[in-house]
Amino acid sequence: MRSVLEAIEVSRHFDVSRPVLQRMMSGEGRRTLRAVDRVSFDIPAGTTLSLVGESGCGKSTVARLAVGLYTPTEGEIRFEGHPLSSARAQPALRRKMNMIFQDPYASLNPRWRVRDIVAEPIRAFKILAGKADIADRVTQLLTQVGLSGADGEKFPHEFSGGQRQRISIARALSSEPEFLVCDEPTSALDVSVQAQILNLMRDLQQNLGLTYLFISHNLSVVRHMSDRLGVMYLGRIVEQGPGEDIFRTPRHPYTRLLLDAIPDVSMVGRSRMPVSGEVPSPISPPPGCTFHPRCPLANARCRVEKPEPTRVGGVLVVCHAVEEGRG
Amino acid sequence: MGLLDVIDLTVEFPTRRGTLRALDAISFEIAPGEILGVVGESGAGKSLTGAAIIGLLEPPGRVAAGQILFDGKRIDRLSSEQMRPLRGRHIGAIFQDPLTTLNPLISVGRQLTETMQAHLKLSDRDARTRAVKWLEDVGIPAASERVDAYPHEFSGGMRQRVVIALALCAEPRLVIADEPTTALDVSIQAQIIALIRNLTQSHGTSVMLVTHDMGVIAETADRVAVMYAGRIAEIGPVRDVVLSPGHPYTQGLMGSIPALDVRVDRLRQIDGSMPRLGSIPRGCAFNPRCVKAVALCRQERPDLMPAGATLAACFVAADLAATGRV
Numbered sequence: 001m002r003s004v005l006e007a008i009e010v011s012r013h014f015d016v017s018r019p020v021l022q023r024m025m026s027g028e029g030r031r032t033l034r035a036v037d038r039v040s041f042d043i044p045a046g047t048t049l050s051l052v053g054e055s056g057c058g059k060s061t062v063a064r065l066a067v068g069l070y071t072p073t074e075g076e077i078r079f080e081g082h083p084l085s086s087a088r089a090q091p092a093l094r095r096k097m098n099m100i101f102q103d104p105y106a107s108l109n110p111r112w113r114v115r116d117i118v119a120e121p122i123r124a125f126k127i128l129a130g131k132a133d134i135a136d137r138v139t140q141l142l143t144q145v146g147l148s149g150a151d152g153e154k155f156p157h158e159f160s161g162g163q164r165q166r167i168s169i170a171r172a173l174s175s176e177p178e179f180l181v182c183d184e185p186t187s188a189l190d191v192s193v194q195a196q197i198l199n200l201m202r203d204l205q206q207n208l209g210l211t212y213l214f215i216s217h218n219l220s221v222v223r224h225m226s227d228r229l230g231v232m233y234l235g236r237i238v239e240q241g242p243g244e245d246i247f248r249t250p251r252h253p254y255t256r257l258l259l260d261a262i263p264d265v266s267m268v269g270r271s272r273m274p275v276s277g278e279v280p281s282p283i284s285p286p287p288g289c290t291f292h293p294r295c296p297l298a299n300a301r302c303r304v305e306k307p308e309p310t311r312v313g314g315v316l317v318v319c320h321a322v323e324e325g326r327g
Numbered sequence: 328m329g330l331l332d333v334i335d336l337t338v339e340f341p342t343r344r345g346t347l348r349a350l351d352a353i354s355f356e357i358a359p360g361e362i363l364g365v366v367g368e369s370g371a372g373k374s375l376t377g378a379a380i381i382g383l384l385e386p387p388g389r390v391a392a393g394q395i396l397f398d399g400k401r402i403d404r405l406s407s408e409q410m411r412p413l414r415g416r417h418i419g420a421i422f423q424d425p426l427t428t429l430n431p432l433i434s435v436g437r438q439l440t441e442t443m444q445a446h447l448k449l450s451d452r453d454a455r456t457r458a459v460k461w462l463e464d465v466g467i468p469a470a471s472e473r474v475d476a477y478p479h480e481f482s483g484g485m486r487q488r489v490v491i492a493l494a495l496c497a498e499p500r501l502v503i504a505d506e507p508t509t510a511l512d513v514s515i516q517a518q519i520i521a522l523i524r525n526l527t528q529s530h531g532t533s534v535m536l537v538t539h540d541m542g543v544i545a546e547t548a549d550r551v552a553v554m555y556a557g558r559i560a561e562i563g564p565v566r567d568v569v570l571s572p573g574h575p576y577t578q579g580l581m582g583s584i585p586a587l588d589v590r591v592d593r594l595r596q597i598d599g600s601m602p603r604l605g606s607i608p609r610g611c612a613f614n615p616r617c618v619k620a621v622a623l624c625r626q627e628r629p630d631l632m633p634a635g636a637t638l639a640a641c642f643v644a645a646d647l648a649a650t651g652r653v
Contacts, residue, residue, distance in 0.1 A: 054514060160600045161369075191541070191580060191583050191584055192368060192583045192600075195584075195594040195596040195597070196596045196598070198594055199593050202592075217512065218513075219587065220586060223585060224590065224594065257514060258514060259587070261514045261517040262517075263516065263540060263542030263543045263547075264542045264587050265545040266586070278482055278485075
């Protein structure tokens with residue numbers, strides 16, 4: 001299948017050094033944060049790749065890399081076969097990608113009417129010219145996301161969180177994109193509203209053939225949304241493959257830990273083994289496999305040698321234990 | 328009679344455009360040693376219930392009617408001076424954001440000893456020993472060295488552990504935990520839930536656990552109250568509310584949570600959203616979103632009625648239970 005977005009060994013580092021004078025006084029060197037470390041994936045047209053992980057694992061950085069808000073420090077991102085930077089330079093390609101943000105309260109301009117918010121990409125990309133045509137298109141978009149055309153006259157503060165997220169989706173769709181990056185689109189919403197938005201996003205995907213890069217920390221949401229799944233830990237994708245495979249037989253110890261840790265309604269009345277430990281600081285990650293301090297399967301090799309991806313069936317796993325068959 | 332009895336509690340906010348009723352005659356009790364989960368969507372009034380109980384309603388909010396009884400004594404009419412010895416000593420609180428709960432300028436050990444010495448008669452040395460003991464109990468490694476550390480030196484999960492130690496150190500009989508795990512990552516969430524459950528169990532503490540996360544409730548609580556638009560929609564043992572809810576709202580809520588073990592094509596969704604306080608519909612507040620609503624639901628407001636193993640504020644569910652067609 002044609003791939004829409006392809007990331008090849010992409011890394012993104014941030015310089016988090018202290019100011020130069022302070023560094024000279026205390027005699028310390030530069031410090032870099034490896035937010036994303038040699039991440040590779042590709043997303044075939046019409047499918048959803050989800051990235052899941054805890055805060056600080058680099059999933060939002062990947063989202064920003066994917067739409068070109070950050071440039072990779074190393075590696076390459078290709079959009080529809082073109083390098084991302086050149087794709088971004090061509091409006092015809094650039095309008096094919098858009099983003100839905102987490103916080104519907106911060107991502108809509110409070111001084112603009114909804115119709116102007118939704119019409120902005122149409123005007124920016126000069127997709128339609130006439131006022132009446134734009135108004136018709138805005139009405140059509142608002143209806144498509146479950147609002148009414150009359151809502152276009154209102155301001156964002158007149159809407160609830162779920163409705164605002166619908167407005168964000170209408171805006172994202174207005175440039176007629178093929179590829180949407182959704183960074184935690186439902187984590188600011190209540191569960192019943194979350195269900196509405198997730199259903200809407202799946203309907204839109206089916207009707208418009210959209211391709212999603214879906215970022216979330218919520219595994220059950222991810223399971224519902226994704227065709228393929230990548231589990232991130234400290235900047236690396238530690239397990240990647242078809243969602244069903246990973247949920248059925250999680251192989252990486254971190255994926256297992258995450259799946260074991262989620263409070264779930266099916267666990268009513270049962271108790272579970274709590275997992276221990278926390279995510280270490282990404283500025284000074286542990287040597288070897290960064291997961292080894294929390295890993296029940298860690299041995300001497302894991303403490304010194306960085307694991308590389310191994311293929312197990314359709315799944316790529318970054319783990320010495322799995323590679324050696326100790327998992 | 329429970330350790331905490333809330334009877335017809337009504338909280339109102341006078342505004343320029345009239346009085347908003349944020350909590351409307353809610354009643355429940357918490358038995359000694361029991362964990363009551365309170366769930367609902369934002370704006371349902373769950374945090375407000377907790378705030379009313381510990382006497383921390385933000386003005387202009389006020390208790391307009393009803394009673395709150397703690398250990399048989401009314402506490403809703405106490406002045407803030409009278410409330411202070413009770414709060415912390417007998418009723419502890421754990422809030423959502425561990426960063427704003429802790430004083431950044433005082434070491435965690437000092438915050439613990441100060442709290443304990445304010446409520447219990449303890450010498451400085453005993454208080455310090457106990458502070459270290461509490462930090463160990465909540466699972467902070469090298470507690471005796473970290474007792475003098477400041478909040479910013481701890482990670483989010485560790486800070487929430489300190490907050491739990493603070494809430495429990497005066498050995499209260501009731502703890503109000505308002506979204507204690509919402510700001511934390513999933514792998515930390517499970518640790519904190521287990522911690523709250525084990526510590527309160529071993530001390531026989533009652534807990535009111537307020538959260539929007541049904542999964543957290545399912546694994547922690549003994550009983551659950553589901554709130555909707557300032558009222559309790561359904562209350563009952565956790566198993567029954569989760570697995571066989573009577574109220575259509577609870578049913579919708581349970582159906583809208585994506586499951587981990589099975590994948591469905593469409594999530595069950597409740598259309599619309601919760602009404603704002605100023606425009607709560609006549610009759611049952613849920614009737615415009617309810618697929619089972621009948622004419623009666625639009626005219627009369629249902630009270631909690633037996634619906635199978637739970638109590639539900641729903642005419643349809645009560646009718647089904649009464650006629651045995653469940």
